[in-house]
Amino acid sequence: MATATHISKVSSTGSNLSNYANAKPKPASNIRLEPIKFKRHRHDRQAAEKSATLRSELPILRKQDIAKFRNSYKHNLCLDMLTEGYHLSFCELINLIRQQHERREAAGPESFLWTKPVLPDQPEKLDMMKVYLTRAEAASRIGNYSEEYQARYDLAQVFKDNPDDQWLADHVFSTCLEVAMKDSSDGGKMQSEGHCNVGLCLQKRGNFREAAKHFEAYHKHAQNHKQEWRMSNGTSFFIDSCIKLYHIYTIIGAEQTRSGELEERDASLETLKQALEMAKNSQDKKLEGEASYNLGMAYQRINELDTALSHLFNFYESCQGDSNSEGVGRACDSIAKIYARQGNKEKSVEFLKRFVELTEKTGLEKEYCLACHNLGNVCNSVGNYDEATEYFSKAYNISRALGDPESTNVNRVQYGIAMAHRMMGKFANHIVVGGKTCISRLAEWKSVRTDEFSKPIPDTVPGAAHHVVLPPPPASKEKEGDEEGIEESTEPSLDMKIDEEDEGSAVEGS
Amino acid sequence: MNILIMDINPLANPKGSKLVCEICQLPAFVQCKHCKLTYYCSLEHQKADWIGIHEKICDKLAFLRQATPFLPSKEERDKRQSQVQSMKIDLIEMSRTLAQKMLFEGKHELSVPAAMQSLRYSIEVYGVATIELVPSYLVLGEACVGLGKLTEAEDYLAKAQWTVLKTTDCPRAIKSKLNRNLGLLYAAKGDFQESLVNFADDIYHASEEFGTDSIRTSGGYFHMANVFFRQGKMEVADSLYRQVVNIWHDHLSDIIRKKVPSEEEAAKSRSRMIGPVKGLFEDISSGLDAAQDAEAIQILSSIYDIREHQISRQAQDLTRTCHAMAMLYFVLGEIKKAKEFGRKAIVASDQVKDDDLSKSLVEFMKLCERQGPSS
Numbered sequence: 050m051a052t053a054t055h056i057s058k059v060s061s062t063g064s065n066l067s068n069y070a071n072a073k074p075k076p077a078s079n080i081r082l083e084p085i086k087f088k089r090h091r092h093d094r095q096a097a098e099k100s101a102t103l104r105s106e107l108p109i110l111r112k113q114d115i116a117k118f119r120n121s122y123k124h125n126l127c128l129d130m131l132t133e134g135y136h137l138s139f140c141e142l143i144n145l146i147r148q149q150h151e152r153r154e155a156a157g158p159e160s161f162l163w164t165k166p167v168l169p170d171q172p173e174k175l176d177m178m179k180v181y182l183t184r185a186e187a188a189s190r191i192g193n194y195s196e197e198y199q200a201r202y203d204l205a206q207v208f209k210d211n212p213d214d215q216w217l218a219d220h221v222f223s224t225c226l227e228v229a230m231k232d233s234s235d236g237g238k239m240q241s242e243g244h245c246n247v248g249l250c251l252q253k254r255g256n257f258r259e260a261a262k263h264f265e266a267y268h269k270h271a272q273n274h275k276q277e278w279r280m281s282n283g284t285s286f287f288i289d290s291c292i293k294l295y296h297i298y299t300i301i302g303a304e305q306t307r308s309g310e311l312e313e314r315d316a317s318l319e320t321l322k323q324a325l326e327m328a329k330n331s332q333d334k335k336l337e338g339e340a341s342y343n344l345g346m347a348y349q350r351i352n353e354l355d356t357a358l359s360h361l362f363n364f365y366e367s368c369q370g371d372s373n374s375e376g377v378g379r380a381c382d383s384i385a386k387i388y389a390r391q392g393n394k395e396k397s398v399e400f401l402k403r404f405v406e407l408t409e410k411t412g413l414e415k416e417y418c419l420a421c422h423n424l425g426n427v428c429n430s431v432g433n434y435d436e437a438t439e440y441f442s443k444a445y446n447i448s449r450a451l452g453d454p455e456s457t458n459v460n461r462v463q464y465g466i467a468m469a470h471r472m473m474g475k476f477a478n479h480i481v482v483g484g485k486t487c488i489s490r491l492a493e494w495k496s497v498r499t500d501e502f503s504k505p506i507p508d509t510v511p512g513a514a515h516h517v518v519l520p521p522p523p524a525s526k527e528k529e530g531d532e533e534g535i536e537e538s539t540e541p542s543l544d545m546k547i548d549e550e551d552e553g554s555a556v557e558g559s
Numbered sequence: 560m561n562i563l564i565m566d567i568n569p570l571a572n573p574k575g576s577k578l579v580c581e582i583c584q585l586p587a588f589v590q591c592k593h594c595k596l597t598y599y600c601s602l603e604h605q606k607a608d609w610i611g612i613h614e615k616i617c618d619k620l621a622f623l624r625q626a627t628p629f630l631p632s633k634e635e636r637d638k639r640q641s642q643v644q645s646m647k648i649d650l651i652e653m654s655r656t657l658a659q660k661m662l663f664e665g666k667h668e669l670s671v672p673a674a675m676q677s678l679r680y681s682i683e684v685y686g687v688a689t690i691e692l693v694p695s696y697l698v699l700g701e702a703c704v705g706l707g708k709l710t711e712a713e714d715y716l717a718k719a720q721w722t723v724l725k726t727t728d729c730p731r732a733i734k735s736k737l738n739r740n741l742g743l744l745y746a747a748k749g750d751f752q753e754s755l756v757n758f759a760d761d762i763y764h765a766s767e768e769f770g771t772d773s774i775r776t777s778g779g780y781f782h783m784a785n786v787f788f789r790q791g792k793m794e795v796a797d798s799l800y801r802q803v804v805n806i807w808h809d810h811l812s813d814i815i816r817k818k819v820p821s822e823e824e825a826a827k828s829r830s831r832m833i834g835p836v837k838g839l840f841e842d843i844s845s846g847l848d849a850a851q852d853a854e855a856i857q858i859l860s861s862i863y864d865i866r867e868h869q870i871s872r873q874a875q876d877l878t879r880t881c882h883a884m885a886m887l888y889f890v891l892g893e894i895k896k897a898k899e900f901g902r903k904a905i906v907a908s909d910q911v912k913d914d915d916l917s918k919s920l921v922e923f924m925k926l927c928e929r930q931g932p933s934s
Contacts, residue, residue, distance in 0.1 A: 113756070118890070124763060131759030132752075134787055136780060136802060140771040148772075184659035400785045 091373075121228075123169040126179055138182035145220065161165055165213055174214075177207060194232035195322040198239050201225045205246070215253065221244040238278055241270035241286060245293065252297060257304065261297045268294055291330040298324035306347060317388075323348050338367030346383065350491075355388050361387070377403050378416050382423060394431045401427060405440075422460060425467060433472035441467045475502035564605055565592045565620050581608055581671060594621035611614075611661070612654050619650050647684050651677045658698045663853030667705030674698040689701035690726045693733050694721045700740050712744050732775075739779055742786075748920050751786050758783040774851070777806045781858045783870035788865070797876075800862050804880050807859060810888035811918075815926075818890075852891060858883050874910035880918060881907055889927060898927050 107113070117125055123146070146168045156162040166311045168174060183205035188196035201221055208218035226243035248263035271278060271286035278286040298320050299425075305317030321344045328340035347362035365380035381404035388397035401424040408417035425440035443465040448456040479487040479502060490501050567590045572578055578587040580600035587598030589605055594617050599605040613620070623646060630636045633719035656671035678695035685691040696719035703712035719737055723729050739763035745754035762779040769775045784799035864882055866877045881904035901924050908917050 112753075127763045128756060128759045131756045131762055131783070134783075134792065134799070136762070136783070136799055141804075143766050143771050190798060337889075 051137060053265065061240060078452045120174050121169065125174060126175050132181070135183045135186050138179070138186045141224075142178060145217070149216075178204065179205075189228070191455075194228055195239065198225055198228045198232075198243075201228060202246075215250075219250045219254070233293060238270075241267045241290075244270070245286075245290070248293065248297070257297055257301050259302060260296070264290060264297055264512050281461070287330075290335075292333065292336065295324050295327040295336055295340060298327060299340070299500075300457075302343065302347070307351065311314065318344075318347055318351070334367050335369060338364045341367070342379065342383070349383070349387055354391055358384065358387055378407050378420070382420065383408065385427070389427055389430075389511045394427065397427055398424070398431075414447055414451055415453075418444050418451065418456060418460075421447065422456075425463060429463075429467055429470065434467055434474075438464070438471050439466040472502060478502075564599075564602065565761060566841045567589045567598070569594060579822055580604055581613075582675070591617065593617050594624070596621055596624040607669065609614045610675050612657060613672070615657065616650055616654065616676070619646055620648065621906070623650070634683050644684065647680050651680045651684065654680075654846060655694055655698060659850035660700070662698065662701050662705065663857045664852060665705070665857070667702045669696065670702045671706075674702055674911055684888045688722055688725070689735065690722060690729055693722050693737065696722075697740050701743060704740070704743050707747070709744065709748060709792040712747075716741055716744055731764040731768040735761045735768065735775075735779070738764065739782065742779075742782055746782070746786055746789075751790055754786055755783065757788065772806050774806055774810050774811070774855075775801045777858065780806075781862075800865065801879075803858060803877070804862060807855060807887070808879055811883060811890060814890055815886060815890050815923075855887050859887060874907050875916075878907040878916060878920075882916075882923070885923065885927075889923075894927055898924070903929060 102208070103446070116128070120128075124260055127139055127143070130142070131137075136534045149168055153167065159260035181200050185197045185204075186193070186201060202225055205218050205221040205225060208214040208221065222243070226240070226247050229239040229243035232239060243349045244263045244267040248260045248267060251257075251260035252264065267286075268290040283505035285392050302317045302320040302324060305313045305320060323342070325340040325344050328336040341360045342364040345357045345364060361384050365384065367375060368377045368380055371432060373439035385397045385404065388394075388400065401420060404420040405417070405424055408420050421440045421444035425437045425444060428434070428437035428440060441460060445457065445460040445464045448460050476491075479491055493499050493501065563822050567578065567588060569578065569586050571587065577591075578598045579585060580587050581597050581601055582604040583850055584684055585600045587600055589599040589602060591597040591605070591609075591613065593598075597608075597613065597617075597620060600609065623643060627639075630639060654673040658670040658677065661667075661670035661673065674695060678699065680693065681695050682899040683693045695789070695808045700712045700715035700719065703709070703715060721742070723734060725738055738757045740756040742757035742761060745751075745757060748754075758779050762776060762783065765773070765776040780799050780803045784796045784803065787793075787796040787799065859880065863880050866880050885897045885900035885904055887897075888900060889893075901920065905917075905920050905924070911917075
């Protein structure tokens with residue numbers, strides 16, 4: 050405002066002077082106007098000179114210069130874009146800003162979004178968007194779609210790494226795809242790339258089904274050009290699309306398995322099969338193995354144990370192929386569980402033992418603990434209490450060393466149960482045999498819990514003390530133990546309860 | 560029309576009262592016979608005023624200009640006061656819209672009386688330097704630009720600009736209007752760069768207020784396109800014209816979709832009706848005010864002209880323009896013209912491989928046929 054009044058003053062004095070000049074009889078054009086002379090103080094003169102020099106230093110302001118101060122940065126940027134004729138870029142920018150504003154308003158001042166900086170406050174970002182968007186628009190105007198695509202793609206690359214700008218990247222990638230759709234001169238390479246990018250964005254946002262659709266389109270395009278189309282690092286588009294599809298199918302499959310509806314769970318099998326197919330196409334053994342494992346587990350869940358086994362064996366072999374000990378362990382574990390469910394105890398024990406050995410060798414403590422626990426469980430269920438005790442004690446010690454309270458507790462209880470089971474036979478035998486020694490041993494145990502049952506009972510056949518009178522626990526209990534092994538991680542508290550009850554009954558039985 | 564005038568003799572006027580012309584403020588010799596309260600210096604000015612605005616506001620003026628009757632109670636006085644005030648505001652609104660409409664129709668000369676009228680009453684109601692005067696100044700400015708009186712136009716617009724500048728919370732709609740008129744002024748002067756800056760400002764403000772794809776923003780795009788067109792930057796102008804057509808196309812199809820009852824409803828109402836089938840959608844209205852109607856016609860028909868004479872046009876552009884025109888005439892109730900443009904659109908669409916577009920065109924023509932008999 051100060052400048053405005055300043056200027057108006059100047060102009061008014063100017064007009065006065067001209068009036069004055071016109072009033073003079075002499076023609077004003079060829080004679081320069083002399084300033085009216087009157088005596089001035091030195092102070093005044095100095096002040097006048099000073100103000101004159103200051104004024105000459107001031108730049109002459111044009112309208113645009115004034116606007117620069119008066120308007121916001123965004124406003125000026127938009128004006129620049131529009132005067133150059135980039136109206137579509139302008140629309141896009143304004144709509145993006147508006148979209149962000151609306152989302153912020155909807156989220157409210159308490160939300161996390163509110164703390165994030167908005168676009169109009171980030172001049173560098175606006176500048177960058179202007180540069181790329183105008184370049185894209187200029188290219189689109191002359192119909193050069195690949196150039197337009199490139200400009201938009203570059204812009205998206207800028208936003209990609211910042212999680213706050215993810216929505217911008219999403220938007221730009223989807224416009225990239227739109228551009229690519231318009232141009233099919235390169236056989237769809239641009240389109241496939243566009244689909245891939247949009248798919249990745251959707252996957253990041255958690256919209257897996259939509260992402261899968263885009264990846265499928267990507268795959269379809271890439272299928273026809275398996276060899277020609279390669280990325281900058283040499284991987285072909287086709288393989289890349291297979292890997293991406295494998296990942297997305299696996300995620301969807303897992304999601305479907307978790308869902309409560311039966312149909313969904315059926316569909317999950319199909320999805321996982323597709324994932325396996327894609328993994329096979331990608332020629333990556335490791336992925337193929339993983340896919341087989343997932344499919345195997347899915348079959349196991351719906352009780353198709355034979356199919357499950359065959360898939361799991363695939364996984365086992367692939368893991369052995371590239372000596373992935375963690376994978377082999379996982380395979381052994383799952384295979385053993387399936388054998389256990391089929392009632393094939395020997396096989397089950399065999400695989401579990403392999404699992405234990407392997408983990409012992411490779412020093413995977415946690416897996417080793419789990420392996421011991423599972424093996425203990427199986428031994429327990431077949432009545433091989435000595436071994437069960439041994440494995441549970443191992444598991445118990447390891448879990449204690451690992452400092453994992455949950456598994457420590459579970460293993461402690463199981464260890465107790467196994468010990469009780471081991472003792473129970475001999476205990477019962479002592480009662481059956483009777484006699485003074487036996488009674489005294491029983492009494493001793495009752496008062497101070499000294500375990501002398503393993504000693505031979507006098508006046509009997511040697512080994513009679515070891516004679517097992519009690520049968521192995523009933524089948525239903527066996528199943529519980531089995532399930533407990535599977536779901537150990539998910540429901541530890543429930544297991545604990547069951548185990549404690551078991552122990553209680555065992556003690557009561559004695 | 561002549562019967563509406565009555566000669567008066569200035570010498571016979573009562574002492575102290577000076578009767579001046581409504582238009583040019585010179586001593587008056589003629590008087591409107593209808594209201595007897597409006598005076599003119601000559602027949603020409605009376606005619607101009609009559610066509611421009613007076614015909615529509617004669618009654619209102621008669622009410623406003625009559626001497627205030629004596630009212631004994633304060634309540635009655637207050638009541639009359641508020642009545643007068645609301646009538647004045649009505650008058651301002653009406654004359655301004657009318658002036659704007661005539662501007663869009665290209666009748667610049669005729670719009671001046673209406674604009675003056677609105678300015679006069681705005682000053683009376685709101686005061687001298689207030690933001691409410693700005694629209695009237697803008698209309699006057701635009702009229703002057705249209706008439707080629709650039710200095711006068713600059714005067715009016717400068718007044719408007721100064722008022723806008725001083726008003727801190729000036730509505731964006733007014734800012735956008737102001738910039739549009741300034742842009743037109745500079746374009747008329749031939750200063751294209753300056754006019755582009757002003758149009759850009761117009762578009763910016765309108766977008767902030769109404770959104771980038773509003774019909775109220777489209778005017779800015781259109782004028783900007785014209786400037787680019789005159790500068791010879793054809794591809795920019797082309798893309799701007801395309802956007803303008805798209806905005807109107809979408810807007811008009813929205814209107815039609817909302818107003819036209821669905822098939823079942825139509826069938827129901829037909830079965831209920833007895834006698835000759837009447838037009839099914841008599842209540843179709845454009846949902847636009849008079850000025851916007853005129854603006855739409857102006858914009859779309861000039862774009863249509865450009866497209867028709869363009870050599871390297873794309874068939875799709877022409878189709879969309881024709882379709883938009885047809886819909887516009889349909890909405891305005893001119894079915895014959897709507898059909899004509901619909902046919903043109905179909906002809907143009909033969910070269911476009913776009914099923915959606917042709918389908919919507921065919922549907923639109925059916926609609927025209929159904930609506931047809933009533934008109």
